[in-house]
Amino acid sequence: MSTSTPQAPRRNKNSDADLIAEDLAIEFDDRNGEPVDSWDDSPFTQQTPVVQPVDQKNICMVVDDASMTYRVRSGTDKHESSGRVSRVIKRITGSGWAEVPALSNLSFIVSRGESVGVIGTNGSGKSTLMKLLTGKVRPTSGEVYATSTPVMLGVNAALVKEISGRENIRLGCLAMGLSPEQTAAKYDQIVEISGLSDALEMPLKTYSSGMSSRLQFAIATSVDPDILLIDEALNTGDAQFRQRTKERLDEVRANAGAVFLVSHSLGTIKQMCTRVIWIEQGEMLADGDPQWVCSQYEEYTSHKSNGRKRAAQVVYERTRLQLDPVKIDFTSESRPKKAGSGRSR
């Protein structure tokens, strides 16, 4: 049951708050099971939220209550549709929609100068968060705001396979909005970082996956973005390339206003980040000091991998109690609407 209705109200048992609410005859909104007055949810333990004004000069990125539910075409029966008619249609056409919840109600603010690590087990929603942050996908609800369009450094995005490495470099630079002169100026640097000077005339389809990710990395880091997202880009390539990668990344990071880093390597995260966000099952579980969050995460994953579910849950709950969620409130209609430019500088 829990898999078929992923967004079912979580408050379904007779929890204390419910019983109290019944006693006090507080009206509940039937649609989501939340009390109408949400601040009065657990009246005996909580106070009115504290309002903290944030200086706009320091803000780099604001994620306001972002949720993401993928609606993907799927021919499998795993995600059963709810309606009877849609089930029949699905059986006839052999293709239907499956709703996959990926993130729910994420809110946080990133200030200028912060390096934010994002951790979480596989399938927890890290990549989805990155897609929302770069604006490739619009959240199903909530919004993402930033001072400029963030740039993602990933190794997954391949370029055009049929054309040569040299042409891909030019194409990539132009696709980032550089002028032909800027492209020519960056060309040598890109070739140097990629270390592919011998293979530049070959079409990209002849490259090994390591080679094309090196090229992709070199092209992506040729600009100095203000907000930078790095997705697992550090652990590719051989030792020689890794050294070059690290140097270039340090340079780019030093120039960037804010950095997001998604990695499974906790060592890298602890070393590079000033703050860590842990996402688990699409929800934020922790947000804070890298040492503390990483140690919780390590404990959690070690329990999980050893099959100690109860112990893992204890860590989960314990971590979650420490979470101090934030709500975003824009002063007097200053909620941003305007669009950013796709050009990088």
Added chain:
Amino acid sequence: MAAPVLERADDAPEPGEARRVAQLDGSNLIRVGARPGLFRYIREIWSFRHFLYYDSHSRVSSANSYDSLGRVWMILNPILFGTAYFFVFGVLLQTGRGVDNFLGYLIIGVFTFRFFTTAVSGGANAIAGNQRVVQAFNFPRACLVISTTVRELFSSIPMFFVMALLVLTVGDTQLGDAADMPISLTWHWLLFFPCIALALMVMLGWSLALARAVNAHNDVKHLISFGTRILFYTSAVFFGTERWTNAGQDWLVTVMNLNPLFCVLDIIRHAWIYDGFADPARWIVLGSWAVGSVVVGFLIFWHGEESYGKER
């Protein structure tokens, strides 16, 4: 058996139950991924013009790179089709009866039709088939569709040369009882250029609208191949126009006259093999299609700008 979602306890503090509210002024911020206004969008496309040009240019040279004959296929393909159509329609079914210079007529029909439909179906696939580039960069997505159309034009230049050469050499071959109308190179041939320019605008408009549709619903691809077929049979590619008039249905003639591809073919045929002007109505119809398609197609595409990065 344990429940799959084990960690979620009912009495934990609810997520989203914020205990603090951050109040901020968002006037310096942008909404990430937001669609720019129409004029801003056009300016953005202009600023990516070098990308657009380079993208179309570099991919022309790489098209057919998987075939041993490579670029020769761009010319070989319509010649093979033309030969096949000539035997089926010209010799077996005799659809060319009453058409002067039927061979030239057929060559212009087949080559131009091919140019039109490959460009439109390529443009329709420009977003869905380029998801990697879309995911990696933030340029205005219309650039991809425009560059596909431009690329189609670039790669068709040798094909048009072959078409002109064939029309000049074998286009006026005597077939059956048709009148002898020798074809020669006159200034009328230049009418080809404004005509193709208008055709490009129609193609771009259709590509823009279809690119959004294909990206949203892959099923549209099936409809495109169906539509291509219909267009093939209704644009007088391989038969004379009297067949429409003789059918005795006035509305059929009206429909045909409003078909932009028929207008393109008719204009080029009159200019090249009949050495004269087509009916001015053709230019009016084609011109309206061109302007209308570009405006409507662009608006449709721009309106869906935020949806193109989504996985399907």
